[in-house]
Amino acid sequence: MTTEDQQEHRAGPGTGEAIRGTARGTAPAPLSILDLATVGVGYTPSQALAATTELARRAEQWGYHRFWVAEHHGMPGVASSTPAVLLAHLGANTTTLRLGSGGVMLPNHAPLAIAEQFGLLEALHPGRIDLGLGRAPGTDPATTRALRRGVTEGADDFPLQLSELTHFLDGDFPSGHPYERLTAVPKGEGRPPVWLLGSSGFSAQLAGRLGLPFAFAHHFSSANTIPALDLYRTSFRPSAVLSEPYALIGVSAVAADDETAARRLARSAALGMLRLRRGNPGPIPTPEEAEEYPYSPVEADFIDSWLDNVVLGAPGQVADGLEALRKRTGVDELMVTSHIHGHEARFRSYGLIAEAYGLTATT
Numbered sequence: 319m320t321t322e323d324q325q326e327h328r329a330g331p332g333t334g335e336a337i338r339g340t341a342r343g344t345a346p347a348p349l350s351i352l353d354l355a356t357v358g359v360g361y362t363p364s365q366a367l368a369a370t371t372e373l374a375r376r377a378e379q380w381g382y383h384r385f386w387v388a389e390h391h392g393m394p395g396v397a398s399s400t401p402a403v404l405l406a407h408l409g410a411n412t413t414t415l416r417l418g419s420g421g422v423m424l425p426n427h428a429p430l431a432i433a434e435q436f437g438l439l440e441a442l443h444p445g446r447i448d449l450g451l452g453r454a455p456g457t458d459p460a461t462t463r464a465l466r467r468g469v470t471e472g473a474d475d476f477p478l479q480l481s482e483l484t485h486f487l488d489g490d491f492p493s494g495h496p497y498e499r500l501t502a503v504p505k506g507e508g509r510p511p512v513w514l515l516g517s518s519g520f521s522a523q524l525a526g527r528l529g530l531p532f533a534f535a536h537h538f539s540s541a542n543t544i545p546a547l548d549l550y551r552t553s554f555r556p557s558a559v560l561s562e563p564y565a566l567i568g569v570s571a572v573a574a575d576d577e578t579a580a581r582r583l584a585r586s587a588a589l590g591m592l593r594l595r596r597g598n599p600g601p602i603p604t605p606e607e608a609e610e611y612p613y614s615p616v617e618a619d620f621i622d623s624w625l626d627n628v629v630l631g632a633p634g635q636v637a638d639g640l641e642a643l644r645k646r647t648g649v650d651e652l653m654v655t656s657h658i659h660g661h662e663a664r665f666r667s668y669g670l671i672a673e674a675y676g677l678t679a680t681t
Contacts, residue, residue: 387418
């Protein structure tokens with residue numbers, strides 16, 4: 319059988335109930351958070367990680383369904399380089415919030431190591447862990463080479479790596495396989511549901527064929543959102559994990575007192591992305607720096623294009639924008655990210671969004 323056939327016929331313990339989000343309060347759909355442990359100018363990584371911990375606590379109180387952190391390397395504005403370590407800490411500081419990776423970049427790691435890390439997380443925080451997997455490096459080529467020293471597989475071998483990882487998670491290598499006697503420990507009573515992440519069609523199609531949930535990076539690849547979701551749904555085969563497709567999208571969203579204030583905050587993230595694309599990553603600049611930056615015409619076009627993909631404004635505007643996007647894409651869940659300067663501004667943005675979208679608690 320092919321790698322995909324092996325995956326399809328494996329009765330993994332992940333269930334639709336563990337995957338499907340819960341809409342809280344009067345919210346029309348589940349709402350979740352993708353956090354990057356944002357390090358802004360004037361802040362230290364320790365302060366950023368403390369803020370992420372506080373944000374997770376508040377997210378649980380506000381009624382967000384899940385809280386994911388992402389693997390990035392060589393980016394001074396992102397402190398979440400090792401999701402498993404951060405998730406263990408977040409789990410110890412929350413009680414009901416689902417926690418996960420959005421995602422772990424599987425080609426950077428040996429599948430056994432990921433199986434052990436997330437098996438440990440599941441044992442620490444049973445029934446609360448999601449394992450989101452990506453096939454991109456999450457960094458520049460030089461850092462990619464440094465991470466993958468001694469690892470022969472790359473993104474092109476992602477289906478094979480995924481198959482190996484799920485065999486380790488389930489402990490069901492077939493007879494005669496070189497790893498049939500190996501066990502990933504510790505192993506809890508269950509195991510984390512596996513999600514595939516993507517910004518193009520490859521992971522969308524693979525997730526569909528394997529009957530897995532799919533998370534699309536709308537926040538930085540909006541032009542591909544509808545095609546990728548369509549591909550996921552048309553490729554979907556029911557599995558032991560899901561009987562029907564389940565998809566979420568990551569959405570950049572910033573709420574403030576009014577649209578002018580929200581746009582001012584969002585420009586700090588846009589300038590940070592511009593510098594990253596230019597090969598000069600750094601901490602997220604302040605709104606004042608973003609206002610004073612001498613943009614060339616090309617840079618100004620980039621900033622405008624980036625901001626066009628952010629749902630921003632007063633709380634009601636953001637809630638309406640999120641709901642319009644959900645209906646347009648047909649996704650089951652929205653995962654918002656406010657990668658802006660200033661911890662209090664981030665807290666307030668997420669709190670205002672939670673209230674305006676109708677989650678259980680208010681700010």
